[in-house]
Amino acid sequence: MKELEKQYDPKTVEPYWYDRWQQKGYFHGDASKGGTPYCIVIPPPNITGILHIGHALNNTIQDILVRWQRMEGKNTVWLPGTDHAGIATQNVVERALRKEGKTRHDIGREAFVGKVWDWKEEYGGTIIRQLKRLGASCDWERERFTMDAGLSEAVEEVFCQLYDKGLIYRANYITNWCPRCHTALSDEESEHQDVAGKLYFIRYPVKRDGKLTASEFVVVATTRPETLLGDVAVAVNLKDDRYKALIGKTLSLPVLHRDLPVIADDFVDPAFGTGAVKVTPAHDPNDFEMGQRHKLAPINVMNPDGTMNEGAGPYAGLDRFECRKRIVTDLTAAGLIEKIEAHQHAVGHCYRCDTVVEPRLSLQWFVKMKPLAEPALQAMLDGRVRFVPERWNKVYADWMGNIRDWCISRQIWWGHRIPVYYCDACHHQWAARGKPGHCPQCGDANLRQDEDVLDTWFSSWLWPFSTFGWPHKNPDLALYYPGHTLVTASEIIFFWVARMVMAGIEFMGEVPFREVYIHGTVRDDKGRKMSKSLGNSIDPLTIIEEFSADALRYSLMMITATGQDVYLSNEKFEIGRNFGTKIWNAARYMQMQDPAGPVRAAAGFDAALLSADDRHILAKLSQTIEACTENLKRFRFNDAAQDLYAFIWHEFCDWYVEYSKDVLYGQDAARRAEVIKVMHYAFSTALRLLHPFMPHLTEELWHGMGYGSEEETIMLAPWPKPLTGELAQWGATPEVVQYVDARHELIRMGRMLRADCGIAPGQKLDYSIKPNTPQLTVWLKADTTTLMSMLKAKSVSVDAAFVPAAAMPSALTPIGALYMPIEGLIDVKAESVKLTKQLEELGGHLERANMKLNNPSFINKAKPEVVAQFEKSRQELQEKFNKVKRLLDMMG
């Protein structure tokens, strides 16, 4: 126990406690200790990354869950680590290399990969250090990297299993190609962006009897004129009368003068463009399929870097966009451009470098996804894994249901090299774990390994079990798999979450986590995504510097409604800072009153000495425990944060501390001791609830106040339980709560009157409250009309008989008396619900009765007495109905 400084100093306090927690090993989970596991794996940030505000949000949420569950006594692991981020990291190192005037090809594969490792050693830990500054209670002893030995082993194992099962294949196919990164991309890595492009209408001359006709053309529309160099046909719809006669005829490809057949294909939509489509199998996925259907060999006219190759004839060597310009110029000169229209369409962009993606034919590796997706979809439908908020279930299901094969090969050097080997002697090809010495078929030792590396996500999708030592069986894997919760943003549901579910089921036989909490995206105050290029990003470390890590964490939680996007600006962080200051000062107040208070508080209360206010704050505390816990269970972090804020600031500080001053500065020693006990009880409990949100401040106060011994930590203090039994024991009944709440209302009204009537704050007024009909008598210098209207606005009843003038101090004018009915308050909601049920029942009867009476067959068949009797009872019912309705109206 030490005296609290006047000013809280997070800059020294926060790192102090974080280091201590780490030294003491509080973050580490030990499988041999057994118990109920609670495991979260971190979405591994890229080694190229620096902590941005989205990470801060994501990791604060995870830390809150983990710290809460740790206090609940679970065997907790939050497994941290980083992702090697293939393309992104390679780009960074290549850029550095370029500054030296070199390319990766100049230094060779091995040296380049060595350089990336060097870079990783030097800079790859940045984000980890930043997570520590945030207060993340990760199990750092378990830190993993997607390229470390264990994970690489898992990657090879998975590749071989899928390969041997026939789920991995190699094929020539149109893939998304990034000409800047020189690699294929998966569909997910190609981001569609709307682009204001142009639709070029180009004339293809028709040949008759092998000769060009001067005036006959087929006009095709395209957004990428340069690809016409790779055309092998023009397609029309069989049902399109305009072109029927041309099917089977020959056209001449502009510029290159190649002969192109006119073919018929259902794919062509007669309503779009001109109804005639150029067929370019090497540069368009649809055309590729058409080419296959019609057995037309593709012509590739582009190099991997996006320049035109020798197939482009005179345009060889030009960049694709330069070529586009030139070809349009040339076509225009030749009179072959019919028109050019503006055309808005979606174009794929590389998710790493934002270059326009080129659909391009190349030899790539793929994973067959359907067999993996079906059980993963089923797991969600069964509820074995569920998304919060629920709406993401549908997004997940849609993707799983329409899944396409996953292109997993990348033409880069940084990553897990594809473990496929080729024997040139016998042309055998196989996948192997570890580096094989010779060909298993012919024994030849002259082997080649595939040059490509795997998609980064091919290691990420194994993260929940590869990090625990899979494929080797071990106690960690047995206890901590499957994990409990996954916390992430919606952007990587397809990249990562969905694929982890598939891998978990395929290789572990069970989903990797039970629930997936999808939080919102952090945006700036104009609704834009935070990004470096926009210059609108808020650097969490700057915020930590200016406010504190706890302030950052708490503020983020206050404004993050479940799954909603967060709009952020700098001043939002004042919430957390001010809250921290408030708490600090409340603690100082208590310490000043009685430094030994916490010790005495441990003794428990003497119920007979508790006042209504004491009981009230204890009841509110219990409500807060319950609400806060429930809200954490439901991922309602903003509500939980709000609960704590309202309790600590408004109940505890605004009311209870103020109330306590009367007692603590007073003479009644027994009451004084009791109030101090209550105060410490409430405060220390609130600190525990707040710990997951503001870990450093709460630990500092836990020790500063002396709630735990030097060797203890609030991190492992038990999570508070609602005080159901205790409240009854202490006499903290709902009536007491209602009474005190009502009195607060009265006091507020008194203050209002003071303020409105201009009574100086220093001037004492005489408020008297009588039991049962607590009456506030106010003497004020104001007229009755004013008071009446004020009271009316607050809908408080005013006794018609004012206090007799004789009873007033002569210097003041009596103006009114205020009544607050405490006994006999009607629970309008409960009563209404009761009546509503009655009404529904009556309504049902009534409707049936009406139906019967309106039914001709009933009237005809029934005896008149029966009808009369029926009519009578229907009227009675109606009356009853109206009565209930009137009652309801009165209450409403």
Next chain:
RNA sequence: GGGUGUUUAGCUCAGUUGGUUAGAGCGCUUGCCUCACAUGCAAGAGGUCACAGGUUCAAGUCCUGUAACGCCCACCA
């Protein structure tokens, strides 16, 4: 094109199974450096709950439609 989210105070947002007077923070107005806290205290003003219908005794909340903005997915060249 399909899906999905948002629209509530000047601003940023809560508002759970429909139910008492629609809340919070910031900002604003007024008065206070009152012995924990001016990063504070007390009081106040400020709302046609996007719009139009509907269901209900009762709608910010449920249903139908409309509009604006946003996000995701998508091989009409």
